Amino acid sequence: MSAPIVIDAKGHIQGRLAAAVAKQLLKGRKVVVVRCEEIELNGQHKFTVHTYERFLNKTTNSNPRDGPFHQRAPHEIFARAVRGMIPYKTHRGADAFANLQCYEGIPAKYVSYKRLVIPHALRCVSIHTDRPTTKLGRLSTTMGWKYGNVVAQLEEQRKAESAKYFEAKKAAQDKRAAAIEKVNKQLGAQAVKFLETFQE
Incomplete structure (x- = not known):
């Protein structure tokens, strides 16, 4: 079994990173993304919150339990972004998505692994330095995620x-x-x- 590709998500733009991860998954590779709480989103925090609140209001009228399901943890939000870039309803897409693992912080079993970055997805490369961004961990905390302090202490x-x-x-x-x-x-x-x- 080949070793997984471990990506340190700190300082990456979510969309660009998700596209790169999806491409590797569709090639049959296993990808592990760590420090998802440090992923950055384009735009000011208040506008990002308003956008995500509109997503939280989407439900199925007949039975809200049928979805859509609203994620609040950073690793779940990023995993959903990757899922939207692969055909996850087909066998090939489902197998590819099963090879993705996302974490807040860096788990002990991946501390000794060599962590990679995606150069074209880094904030310092892909967007202007004056443009405002929001960290995914801050957005998650605003939306009700309760483990930001725990992850910070462990880090x-x-x-x-x-x-x-x-x-x-x-x-x-x-x-x-x-x-x-x-x-x-x-x-x-x-x-x-x-x-x-x-x-x-």
Whole structure:
């Protein structure tokens, strides 16, 4: 089983990122999108809220339980955006959509994965810097999502652990480099050159 493509969604525009993810899903690849709460939407916050409130008012008159279903969590909102870009009612589209996983924050099992970005979907590349944007996490909180503070605390904890690990790793590398330099001085240049021939 091939490893999934892990995408860090921070600083991406939702529509452009969703289009790129949908294209990879239709190619049969597994995609994991993390930090969905950091996705950005075009427009000021108040106008984005009004637009989403109109969506919340859409129901089925005969039986509202039949849908449409209104998502409030960032990972669900983004997953719905991706779903709208694939033929999810066909077998091919349903199989493709099943290969998508979205998360707020970065789960522990994906911390060690290499996280990618989509260059053309980044806010700093795709739109003008003066244009207002709204983070998906803020919109979700306004619409009733209750776990924004929990995700923020877990992210701070993850970043602290990551910084601690990096410092320990850098200290070990510096210690090893100092030990190698000390041994090389003791052996002399000729012996070091002779030993390097075996490393090649």
